[in-house]
Amino acid sequence: MSMLLDIPWLFLLIAAFAGYFQTVTGFGLGMIVMGLAGGLGIAPITSVAAVISLMTLVNCMVALPGRLHHVYWPSVRVAALAIVPSIMTGVLLLNYLSASASLIVRVLLGMVIIYGAVGLLLKPGMQAEVAGKASFAVFGGLSGFLGGLFGIAGPPLIYHYYRQPLEPICIRNTLILLFAVTSGVRTLFVISQGQMNAEILLLTAWAFPLVAIATWLGRRWPPPLSANAMRRLVFVLLLLIGVLLLIAGLLP
Structure with missing residues (x-):
């Protein structure tokens, strides 16, 4: 915990940037936070994954109020049914690997981050x-499994939805809603396993207001880029x- 107290602002900056980026693009929060916070060792990967779920x-x-009419509901119902069991599998696998094979966790995380970066x-x-x-x-x-494993549910669903002949605003809001489903289910499962500890709650409490502000800024003032x-830019960083x-x- 002392390490966290030494570097709170770095985590907050990562969280704010990730929240803003996800708002203007429809994805990216999980990959940016897990990649930077996990890569820099600011907190254990299991804790960062739980925080990502809460931040999402x-x-x-x-981001979603007033925009639910832009969601492609037929796909949401089907995808959500597949997300629930795969999330549980991912969380249990992360817990097992974190306790017995931490190096494998880093290799898997690196592969997922690179995959997500290329997908951008x-x-x-x-x-x-x-x-x-x-x-x-x-x-x-697939997204549920990655969401359970690292809190990064984006890449598979992003790839699939952007192949569909749907309006971009429909795709963005559908993705955000599915990420909310993934995060909500993961959070409930982590709580049921008794893993929602003080470290996770503290990191989330620090990040909560900045993520909300960054999301609001993203809705009001998209970037000039x-x-x-x-x-x-994010591709190079994540890669x-x-x-x-x-x-x-x-x-090692």
Whole structure:
């Protein structure tokens, strides 16, 4: 805990930037916070994952009001059903690996961060029509597993939704809602396992107001940079962090 008290502002800055970025793009909060906070060792990965879930809920509560009519509801229902069991599997696996194979956790985190970073730049080919319900269940399950493992549910769902012939505002708000579902289920499961400790609550209490303010700023004043420019910036940052995590895990 002393380490956390020594570096609270660094975590807060990471959280605020991540909340702002997710608001203007529809994704990124989990990858940025886990990549930077986990990579810098500000807190244990299990704690950071739990904080990400709580922060995502804050982000969604501020970003979604008045925009639910832009959500593509048929896909949400199917994806949410697949998310629940896969989240539980991810949380249990993280708990097991954190206790017995911490280096493997860093390698897996590095791989997920790199995968998410590459996904920021890729432009999935647009499908002619909206995919079937089974595909939303598959990608929802994959996202749920990553959400349970590291609190990073974004990459699979982001890739799948941006291939659909839907309005961008519909895609963004549907993703934010599904991230809220993922975060809510993960938080409830962590509480049921008795893992919601003082460290997690303290980090969340520090981050809560800044994430809310950053989200509001993102709604009112989007950045002057283009979406592509922001993606490139975050891509470079996450790629470096992912590579460093891989090196740290493979060369202990």
